Amino acid sequence: MIGAHDGDGSRGASGTAASRLLSATSIWSDAPAPAPVSRPAPPPEPVAQAAAPLDSVVTKAAPVAPAQARSDHWPPRKLSLALQGGGTFAAFTWGVLERLLEEPDVAIDTISGASAGAINALLLACGLAEGGREGARSRLSRFWVRLMHEASFRSLMLIGGFSPAGSSVAFGPTLRSGQFDPFDLDPLRQAVSRDINFSALRDARCPKLLIAATRIRDGQQQIFGNEAITADVALASTCPPLVHCAVEIDGEAYWDGGLGGNPPLLRLVQQTAATDLLLVQVTPTRDSYVPITLAAIDRRLDQIAANAALNAEIAAIEWAQAHAAPSLRLSRIAAEDTVDGLAQRSSTDLGRGFIRLLHRSGREAAERWLGQGARADAAPSAPAPALVSSEPALA
Numbered sequence: 001m002i003g004a005h006d007g008d009g010s011r012g013a014s015g016t017a018a019s020r021l022l023s024a025t026s027i028w029s030d031a032p033a034p035a036p037v038s039r040p041a042p043p044p045e046p047v048a049q050a051a052a053p054l055d056s057v058v059t060k061a062a063p064v065a066p067a068q069a070r071s072d073h074w075p076p077r078k079l080s081l082a083l084q085g086g087g088t089f090a091a092f093t094w095g096v097l098e099r100l101l102e103e104p105d106v107a108i109d110t111i112s113g114a115s116a117g118a119i120n121a122l123l124l125a126c127g128l129a130e131g132g133r134e135g136a137r138s139r140l141s142r143f144w145v146r147l148m149h150e151a152s153f154r155s156l157m158l159i160g161g162f163s164p165a166g167s168s169v170a171f172g173p174t175l176r177s178g179q180f181d182p183f184d185l186d187p188l189r190q191a192v193s194r195d196i197n198f199s200a201l202r203d204a205r206c207p208k209l210l211i212a213a214t215r216i217r218d219g220q221q222q223i224f225g226n227e228a229i230t231a232d233v234a235l236a237s238t239c240p241p242l243v244h245c246a247v248e249i250d251g252e253a254y255w256d257g258g259l260g261g262n263p264p265l266l267r268l269v270q271q272t273a274a275t276d277l278l279l280v281q282v283t284p285t286r287d288s289y290v291p292i293t294l295a296a297i298d299r300r301l302d303q304i305a306a307n308a309a310l311n312a313e314i315a316a317i318e319w320a321q322a323h324a325a326p327s328l329r330l331s332r333i334a335a336e337d338t339v340d341g342l343a344q345r346s347s348t349d350l351g352r353g354f355i356r357l358l359h360r361s362g363r364e365a366a367e368r369w370l371g372q373g374a375r376a377d378a379a380p381s382a383p384a385p386a387l388v389s390s391e392p393a394l395a
Contacts, residue, residue, distance in 0.1 A: 076276035085115025087347030089282035092335040095362020110272040112210035114257035115160035118237040129206035160238035212257030221260030265313040284343035
């Protein structure tokens with residue numbers, strides 16, 4: 001799970017209890033696992049000379065707890081984001097981010113993303129660095145509105161709209177050889193560079209970024225930090241294996257970051273200085289229908305595969321919360337909880353009506369999430385706050 005191109009520089013890990021625990025566990029890293037800790041023994045007799053070595057392991061982790069105490073303030077003043085990829089479904093994330101940007105007291109600390117989630121992360125971070133909250137809102141809106149207007153194959157390539165299974169259905173076995181690449185990457189690179197100023201990602205005002213790609217050589221997830229992010233990294237994170245050839249970076253070939261972790265969650269826990277994490281999940285987990293056609297089966301397989309690694313990382317974080325990081329708070333906003341029948345929709349649908357629905361639903365879901373603290377404190381008879389919706393301009 002640990003990539004070589006972290007690019008963190010002076011933005012090192014915060015050293016939280018969760019970070020120490022996850023780094024020391026052999027499931028998530030190459031470091032040896034710690035010795036199992038037994039039940040505390042009764043107090044030693046006065047003649048005892050030294051405590052057991054296991055006691056010192058527990059004592060070392062204790063001092064970090066006060067610094068990581070979770071604030072009762074809601075919404076949280078410092079928030080980190082994990083943005084899932086999923087083709088045009090990521091327009092839901094656009095709506096979520098737009099609503100969060102309207103909260104001046106919520107500061108964004110670290111953002112992780114894969115595939116379309118990586119593009120949203122880069123647009124958000126670049127906009128914040130160059131123009132603050134309004135700059136980030138405008139950059140996201142401009143990108144997605146342009147995507148609706150273009151409604152082209154290149155648009156889908158930009159957000160990883162073609163999954164491994166779905167691509168095989170759309171284009172047949174010709175692309176499976178990996179030798180045929182009918183799509184020139186230069187227009188894609190130009191389109192990405194048009195909306196993202198990669199030099200701004202090194203600015204001190206830019207949130208910390210964790211962008212994922214999948215290393216073909218060993219199938220491992222590669223995380224790119226601010227200093228290492230380029231247009232090639234953005235393309236690698238959204239590179240569908242069966243649509244165009246791999247993207248090469250420093251002699252390594254990469255595919256879509258969603259294959260290895262969609263989005264990176266454990267690394268986000270290790271790198272963030274915030275105790276509040278928000279996962280924006282756009283790929284459906286539930287489907288009430290049993291697929292019978294080839295296209296429907298492929299679509300459902302894609303959805304299951306996209307969430308498999310994420311579910312494992314969520315389980316690991318829940319284990320960490322129970323054992324060493326009780327102050328960590330992980331929230332989730334899922335598109336399928338707001339958009340009816342999302343599991344039956346295509347992540348390559350660039351229809352304006354569908355994009356507008358996703359955007360509006362994302363805003364409404366974020367509004368509910370932001371208001372949940374106020375609702376908890378309100379009297380049962382108090383009316384729910386009205387949802388504010390902003391439609392994208394479709395000039």
